[in-house]
Amino acid sequence: MSSEAHSLRTILKQTKSAYAVAFACVVAFMGIGLVDPILPAIASKLNATPSQVSLLFTSYMLMTGITMLVTGWLSSRIGPKPTMLFGLLAIIVFAFLGGMANSVTGIVWFRAGWGFGNAFFISTALAVIVSVASGGTAAAIVLYEAAIGLGMSVGPLLGGLLGGISWRGPFFGVSVLMAIAFLAVFVLLKDIPKPKKRTSILDPFRALGHPGLFTMAVTALLYNFGFFTLLAYSPFVLHMDEHSLGLVFFCWGVLLAITSVIVAPKLQEKFGSVSTLFAILFLLAIVLAYMGFGVGSQTGLVIAIVIAGGLLGIINTVLTTCSMDVAPVERAIASSAYSFVRFVGGAIAPWLAGKLSEWYSSSIPFYAGALAVLISMLALLIGRRHLSNLD
Structure with a gap:
């Protein structure tokens, strides 16, 4: 994709339908980092x-990963727009219920419901944006990536602001914002035709039989271990209030957004996708190891977190692009297969990071995250021969 295709000018020249879906994407991806400060x-x-x-x-x-297996099946039968609206409605309901919960167990279950709805939305959003955006696929992808980056950056900031009032605030805030997004998509998004071919629930598993896609999925699974160790565990060792945590992860998200939209495509174009992944994964492992070594330094941790945001933005974009292009299957199926492995496998990281800190010390989770990222490089190296078509 050329630099011109990734120019931010493409974001300002889009249809109302594309903007409606993009706004919903912003709110959907806010949900990932929204709970961080609280x-x-x-x-x-x-x-x-x-x-x-x-x-x-x-x-x-x-729940997001498991549900990804059936999103394509449903979308091919009822259509993309109803699938998106169903997902948005589920997020509205479960985010509100999460804010009403009085126990951690209750919140955990309602967050699972939130992930259930999120899967139906995000699995369909990219394909819908591509179909309604002006300027072709490249312009649609830059709009989608910008929405993700904005959501990832604003989520922690809003979570910190609302969390400063009450820990319930971020849950109610997302419910309200998603209600607005639901209305925007319902009113502004034109009906999208159903796919000509119905998708089988088994199609994502068949797609993972392609060694290139399987390599990308395993690489993403291991990388996600480092990603969510940083995201879910670092708030506990920073020892900051909600507002300060929100500001730290806002800066993290801003750098993530910039690198994912602007820097990643330039690195891919100049050095190739696989070489870029090797280099940035290695840098991420170093940052995580440093966080483990310097866990007692609040300033050092803040700097490392913000730097990691820039690295994560590059890796996310390159991994997503590669997973869509590496296998001769429909993008929706490739996305479902890749996301299933990535999310389900990475789901253990937040819980295990907390356990490792309880069993051993506050440094160990970061060292474990760094090790997982290094192993992801090994998985990429082993499967490299199946990725020659990427560059």
Whole structure:
């Protein structure tokens, strides 16, 4: 994809339908980091341990990954727009119920419901944006990536602001914003024709039989271990209030957004996708190892987290692009297969990070995350011969 295709100018020249879906994407991806600043507050208010509170991420990701297997099946039968609206409605309901819960167990279950709805939405959103955006596929992807980056950055900031009032605030905030997104999609998005071919629930498993896609999925699974160790565990060792945590992860998200939209395509174009992944994964492993070594330095942790945001943005974009192009299957099926492995496998990281800190020390989760990222490089190396078509 050329630099011109990734110019931010493409974001300003889109249809109302594309903007409606993009806004919903922003709110959907806000949900990933929204609870970050309130994790310590939830642990304190509800007398829970870090590993128990981290289950908010685990249940969300696990349900998202499992549900990904049936999103294509449903979308091919009722159509993309009804599938998206169904997902948005589920998020509205379960985010509100999460805010009403009085126990960590209740929140964990409602976060799982949130992930259930999120899967139906995000699995369909990219394909819908591509079909309604002006300027071709490249322009649609840059709009989608920008929406993800904005959501990932604004989520922690909003979570910190609302969490400063009450830990319930972020849940109610998402419910309201998703209601607005639901209305925007319902009114502004034109009906999208159903796919000519109905998707089978078994199609994602068949797609994983392609060694290139399987390589990308395993690489993403291991990388996600490092990603969500940083995202879900670091708030507990920063020892900050909700507002400060929100600001730290806002800066993290801003850098993630910039690198995912602007830097990643340039690196892919100049060095190739696989070489870029090797280099940035290695840098991420170094940052995570440094966080384990310097876990007692609040300033050092903040700097490392923000730097990691830039690295994560590059890796996310390159992994997603590669997974869509590496196998001769429909993009929707490739996305379902890749996301299933990535989310389900990575779901254990938040819980295990909390447990490792309880069993050993506060440094160990970061070292474990760094090791997982290094193993992801090994998986990429082993399967490299199946990725020659990418570059």
